[in-house]
Amino acid sequence: MDKLIELVNIVNRNKVKSIGVIGRPSGNDTLLNKFYDAIHDQKVKTEEEALVYLYGKSNNKKAYYKLKHQLKERLLNTLFLIDVKESKYSDRNKAYLESQKGMMALNFVINAGIARKTAMWISEKLLKTATKWCFTEVAITTARFLRSYHASKSGDRKKIEKYDQIVRDYQELYNAEILVESFYCDLVSYYVIDKSTKRFIYDLADKHIREIKRYDPKIKSTRFYYQKAMLEIAKYMSINDYQKTKTLCEEALSNLNSFNYQDTKAIVAISYQLVVCCVQLKQYKEGKKHIDIIIAIQTPDTFNWFKAYELYVNLCFHTQQYEEAWKTFDKISKNKKFRYLPKNVKEVWKIFEAWLNLLAQIGNISSDTAAKSKGKFRVSKFINEMSIYAKDKKGLNIPILIIHTLLLIQQKKYDLLIDRIEAIEKYIHRYIKRTDNRRSYYIVRMILEIPKNDFNAILIQKKTEKHFNQLKQIPLDVSSQSHDLEIIPYEDTWALILELLS
Numbered sequence: 001m002d003k004l005i006e007l008v009n010i011v012n013r014n015k016v017k018s019i020g021v022i023g024r025p026s027g028n029d030t031l032l033n034k035f036y037d038a039i040h041d042q043k044v045k046t047e048e049e050a051l052v053y054l055y056g057k058s059n060n061k062k063a064y065y066k067l068k069h070q071l072k073e074r075l076l077n078t079l080f081l082i083d084v085k086e087s088k089y090s091d092r093n094k095a096y097l098e099s100q101k102g103m104m105a106l107n108f109v110i111n112a113g114i115a116r117k118t119a120m121w122i123s124e125k126l127l128k129t130a131t132k133w134c135f136t137e138v139a140i141t142t143a144r145f146l147r148s149y150h151a152s153k154s155g156d157r158k159k160i161e162k163y164d165q166i167v168r169d170y171q172e173l174y175n176a177e178i179l180v181e182s183f184y185c186d187l188v189s190y191y192v193i194d195k196s197t198k199r200f201i202y203d204l205a206d207k208h209i210r211e212i213k214r215y216d217p218k219i220k221s222t223r224f225y226y227q228k229a230m231l232e233i234a235k236y237m238s239i240n241d242y243q244k245t246k247t248l249c250e251e252a253l254s255n256l257n258s259f260n261y262q263d264t265k266a267i268v269a270i271s272y273q274l275v276v277c278c279v280q281l282k283q284y285k286e287g288k289k290h291i292d293i294i295i296a297i298q299t300p301d302t303f304n305w306f307k308a309y310e311l312y313v314n315l316c317f318h319t320q321q322y323e324e325a326w327k328t329f330d331k332i333s334k335n336k337k338f339r340y341l342p343k344n345v346k347e348v349w350k351i352f353e354a355w356l357n358l359l360a361q362i363g364n365i366s367s368d369t370a371a372k373s374k375g376k377f378r379v380s381k382f383i384n385e386m387s388i389y390a391k392d393k394k395g396l397n398i399p400i401l402i403i404h405t406l407l408l409i410q411q412k413k414y415d416l417l418i419d420r421i422e423a424i425e426k427y428i429h430r431y432i433k434r435t436d437n438r439r440s441y442y443i444v445r446m447i448l449e450i451p452k453n454d455f456n457a458i459l460i461q462k463k464t465e466k467h468f469n470q471l472k473q474i475p476l477d478v479s480s481q482s483h484d485l486e487i488i489p490y491e492d493t494w495a496l497i498l499e500l501l502s
Helices: 002-010 013-018 031-040 047-058 061-079 091-112 116-133 136-154 157-191 200-212 222-237 242-257 264-280 284-297 303-318 322-333 343-361 367-373 379-385 397-410 414-431 438-452 457-463 465-472 490-501
Strands: none
Touching: 031 047, 031 061, 047 061, 091 116, 091 136, 116 136, 136 157, 157 200, 157 222, 200 222, 222 242, 222 264, 242 264, 264 284, 264 303, 284 303, 303 322, 303 343, 322 343, 343 379, 343 397, 379 397, 397 414, 397 438, 397 490, 414 438, 438 457, 438 465, 438 490, 457 465, 457 490, 465 490
16 A cells, blocks of 8 residues: 555646647547547648648648647657557567556656656566566666665665676676667668668678677577577678578578567578578568468568568569569558568559569559559659669669669660660669679660660570570579579569560
8 A cells, every 4th residue: 555655645636637749539629639540540631731620721830730749749648658568569578668657657657756666566566577578678777776775775685686696697798789779770770772782891890700709698588689690691692602601591590489478670680581591592482481371470551561571572572472572562661561671662663563563564463453554654764763762772662773774675765765775884884793783783784685685675685695505504592692682583574575575
């Protein structure tokens, strides 16, 4: 009862009344809830639409921005009342979110200054959760409080030593986690908007791995081992050694699954890399199996859920399951959360859309499906929307360049294509080196022969036979280019080009 009295004194009736929260109560037609409902139901998507929807022709911007601020504050307040025990969260995520709410409660109680019993109770409960699920920061904070309490209040030496050891052990783990996280961030930052091969990453990753090997914390956490594994994976991915990377992924997943709790985020991140390796090694059935696992353990409509389907569409392209790729694209692009994805992620889906549109137009996707795309896709709009990867000259600009060429051939815009080919010829000499992007180098050299041979498929096939044979001698699994470049394998791409020209 003492703890309840302490809490009631802190959370008094007046303070509860002063907390504004948002919800969906029936019959509530206040302007604030009207704004909330309009956003939720996608009736407004821009500032201009919201202003007109709420205030009509009066254009009361001052009132609108005040209302917008109020809604933001109430939404933040409401976050603390969300029931995190819903089934959409994994057990570990539920425990983490509950522990964060508990940390907020602990801070309020400690600052109240008179609720020692409640603070002790909350701290002991949080520490138990933190050690079970290995929440490093929570364990350190709560153990420090308990150590301090017994040092200044009870004088219990056994408890002081117990909590002191927990602080030291978790601080050691925390330092290791922070260091490996900084190394991982250093590597991954190079690939956000530039997908080209970066051989310097091999040496950089190797340097970081040697540094992190000095750390062997007493407390083991999935967070530490996952990011340590990602350093090793990045090292071999940088030189496109997919077989070695696949082995590392399998070892990392085995390690992560040996823990007494499931770290979904870590398992998914490693599984992504494993799927990429399976696609490049043409082990498609195994790749599909891992994609199914990723989707099954992911919360729908989250960033990682979208990324899993991105991998699936890529696998469909490599296995010529174009109908399935279209269905998946249609499902994802119509998802309400799709528009909120980062711009670089959406651009990948736009590249998928361009390829699918082409395949639909030439009959490689059923006529019913193809009919849906007719008249909707605009080549010029697609090119203008590629604001990020158009600058990635050695990376994802290559599949943009290739699909643009195919679309111009399909539409028989030969004058535009001739102009485009002239630009491509300069492009290949500047950016696509035979040593780095050999497969891309040969496919682009073959494309250059198209206007030189008057768009005659027979002549072009004869003139490009040498380059095509050189391309076939460099399979995907040993190519020196990034795995992102071939949306459709170049052998299949060239067959499509010849089909279009015929």
